[in-house]
Amino acid sequence: MARNTARRSGATLVLVLSLLSTVTALLQTMAVPVLGKMSRDLEVSTTAIGWVVTINLLAAAVLTPVLSKSGDLHGRRRLVLVVVGAVAVGSLLAAVTSSYWILLVARAMQGASFCLFPLSVGLLREHLPMRRLPLGLSFLTGAISVGAGAGLVLTGVLTHGDRDYRNIFWFTMTVALVLFVTSVVVIPKDRPHGAGRVDWLGGFLLGVALVLVLLAMTQGNDWGWTSVATTATLAGSVVTFVVWLAVENRVAEPLVPVAMLRDRTLASANAIGFFIGFGMFLIFLSLTALVQVPESHGHGFSASVLETSLVYLLPAASIGIVASPLGGMWVTRFGGRATLLVASAVGLIGYLQLFAFHDQAWQVILGGVITNFAFSMGFAAVPAVVTSVVRPEETALANAMASIMRSGGSALGSALVVALIASHLMPDDHPAESVFAIVFAIGAVTMVLSIVITLVGIPRREVAGPRASEPARDDAARDLTP
Numbered sequence: 001m002a003r004n005t006a007r008r009s010g011a012t013l014v015l016v017l018s019l020l021s022t023v024t025a026l027l028q029t030m031a032v033p034v035l036g037k038m039s040r041d042l043e044v045s046t047t048a049i050g051w052v053v054t055i056n057l058l059a060a061a062v063l064t065p066v067l068s069k070s071g072d073l074h075g076r077r078r079l080v081l082v083v084v085g086a087v088a089v090g091s092l093l094a095a096v097t098s099s100y101w102i103l104l105v106a107r108a109m110q111g112a113s114f115c116l117f118p119l120s121v122g123l124l125r126e127h128l129p130m131r132r133l134p135l136g137l138s139f140l141t142g143a144i145s146v147g148a149g150a151g152l153v154l155t156g157v158l159t160h161g162d163r164d165y166r167n168i169f170w171f172t173m174t175v176a177l178v179l180f181v182t183s184v185v186v187i188p189k190d191r192p193h194g195a196g197r198v199d200w201l202g203g204f205l206l207g208v209a210l211v212l213v214l215l216a217m218t219q220g221n222d223w224g225w226t227s228v229a230t231t232a233t234l235a236g237s238v239v240t241f242v243v244w245l246a247v248e249n250r251v252a253e254p255l256v257p258v259a260m261l262r263d264r265t266l267a268s269a270n271a272i273g274f275f276i277g278f279g280m281f282l283i284f285l286s287l288t289a290l291v292q293v294p295e296s297h298g299h300g301f302s303a304s305v306l307e308t309s310l311v312y313l314l315p316a317a318s319i320g321i322v323a324s325p326l327g328g329m330w331v332t333r334f335g336g337r338a339t340l341l342v343a344s345a346v347g348l349i350g351y352l353q354l355f356a357f358h359d360q361a362w363q364v365i366l367g368g369v370i371t372n373f374a375f376s377m378g379f380a381a382v383p384a385v386v387t388s389v390v391r392p393e394e395t396a397l398a399n400a401m402a403s404i405m406r407s408g409g410s411a412l413g414s415a416l417v418v419a420l421i422a423s424h425l426m427p428d429d430h431p432a433e434s435v436f437a438i439v440f441a442i443g444a445v446t447m448v449l450s451i452v453i454t455l456v457g458i459p460r461r462e463v464a465g466p467r468a469s470e471p472a473r474d475d476a477a478r479d480l481t482p
Contacts, residue, residue: 010128014136016186017120018143019179020080023087024113025147026172027056029317030155031107032284033308034165036292041165042100046429047218050418053285054214054411055104059111061407062207065255067115069198076119076126077187083112083119084180091173095166110172114407117144127188149318156309202255205244210408212237214415221423256401260390266398268457269385270405272340275446276378277409278416279347283371285417286439287312287364289431297426299433301361311361316368320376327380336385337458339377344454347374348447355440371443378450382406385458416442 031038031052039049071079090109097103117140124136158167216233223229248254261267291312293300303312330339350370357363382402390398417439424435 010136012186013127013188014124014139016179016182017123017136018139020084020116020120020183021140021143022147022150023084023172023175023179024116025144026151026154026175027087027110027113029148029151029284029313030168030172031056032288033152033155033305033313034159034168035285035288037159037165037305038103042098042103044100045422046425047222047418047422048100050218050285050414050421051104052107053281054218054414054418056107056111057281057407057411057414058207058210058214059108060114061210061404061411062203063112064115064118064403064407066198066200066203067112068118069196069253071115071119071122073192073196073198075190075192076122077183077190080116080119080123080183080187081180083116084176084183086110086112088173088176088180091169091176095169095173106169118403123187123190126190144320144324146321148320149314152309152313152317156306160304160306196253199248199251199253199255202244202248202251205240205247206255206404209237209240209244210411212240214411217412217415217419218422221419256404257398260398260401263389264457265389265459266386268453269336269382269389270402271453271457272344272378272450273382273402274405274409275450276375276382277406278413279371279409279443279446280375281410281413282417282439282443283316283368284313285414286436287316287368289417289421290358290436291361291364293430294428297430297433299359299436300430301364312365313368315365316372319369319373323373323376324380327377330377331381331384336381336388337454337460339381340385340454340458341451343374343377343381344447344450345374346377347371348444348451350374351440351444351447355437355444358436358440367440374447 035049035052038044038052039046042049067079067083086109090106090112093106093109094103097106120140124140128136154171155168158171159165212233216230216237219233220230245258248256248258261270288308290299291301291303291308293302295302301307301312327339327343330342347370350367350373353363353370354367358367386398386402420435420438421431424432424438426432
């Protein structure tokens with residue numbers, strides 16, 4: 001009887017933590033299809049509204065390692081409750097405000113949700129029997145793909161017709177409050193698992209450097225690419241990055257272990273992870289903009305928010321449910337290097353198809369499915385390569401660095417699409433077709449670079465999976481979040 005009770009409690013814990021991972025994916029995708037509605041309602045430009053997505057990803061890049069380390073120091077259950085509370089407050093702010101700037105603050109608060117996955121991995125590792133841990137982790141990773149698809153469906157339903165885009169934030173606030181109460185009841189109390197300190201200075205400097213470079217990218221068209229404002233912003237970013245590197249090389253417990261990048265294999269895996277995050281938001285934002293262009297222009301489909309969500313984006317988001325476990329199987333059988341080569345080649349095919357053929361609805365849908373299939377496989381392979389070349393005690397740091405690289409790539413991909421659209425607007429403020437050709441060409445180039453980096457930077461001797469130690473395996477799993 002006691003064994004059955006423990007099994008049921010373990011299943012309940014897995015369910016609740018999986019729902020927390022789902023929230024992360026929901027917050028990533030729900031805002032994408034309604035950016036046009038937000039722009040019109042708040043009366044801001046296409047460039048400005050792009051920051052609703054970009055700042056969420058930017059906050060994730062900085063907050064995920066900081067909050068994950070705080071969870072180790074102060075207890076993961078406590079941090080889960082703090083983060084879910086922040087998501088609820090951020091959602092409430094976004095739901096009630098008509099201010100663009102308050103909306104950005106709210107979206108940054110929601111970016112804290114990205115750390116729910118690594119915190120959940122740590123909780124499962126502590127409270128599940130080792131034999132049941134792989135199954136529990138598979139539920140967590142699967143919940144991310146489910147959440148990405150569900151977010152798009154819910155956005156379409158909640159904002160269909162003339163319904164207010166704020167409905168999505170009322171929904172996420174409700175979900176966060178329910179999960180907060182559920183987490184209090186279900187998640188067992190845990191004890192701190194580490195000693196040391198959080199590198200708050202490193203997090204702050206990284207955030208400032210990223211904000212400055214993304215600001216220059218998105219505002220360069222309005223300010224002028226050679227203007228004093230753009231030049232000064234880029235220079236400030238470079239200076240801040242240099243200071244950040246100096247700090248990271250001096251502190252005992254850096255936010256990012258820069259010294260690890262001297263290892264060629266590790267540096268290559270992180271570069272590919274950057275391209276994966278970059279490519280994912282390159283696709284989501286560009287396809288959203290493309291399908292919502294009026295058909296009268298000859299390159300759009302006059303898609304409503306509902307059609308954008310359910311017809312054009314949902315298939316691409318849902319393919320991860322199949323591709324993620326398939327990538328895991330390939331990593332186990334053939335190794336991370338081979339899986340990354342296949343994923344990059346598939347991604348290249350998808351981008352080339354979209355570059356050449358995007359004037360039919362099925363072509364756009366197919367291109368989205370192919371590219372996101374590749375990204376999902378890549379997400380499974382990068383942690384395997386990372387954990388194969390670091391010592392077990394370095395696994396958490398190495399995967400934290402990989403997570404920052406992918407989130408930074410996502411933010412840069414988002415900002416790049418916004419900047420390109422803003423610089424190629426037609427008289428009615430819809431993007432010209434040349435924007436999408438440029439975006440798909442850039443995506444194809446990144447996949448070629450991924451292939452080259454994999455061939456040159458990741459040796460054949462790379463093993464088929466993480467080193468044979470439980471800590472390495474478990475910590476590697478924390479890095480699967482998009």
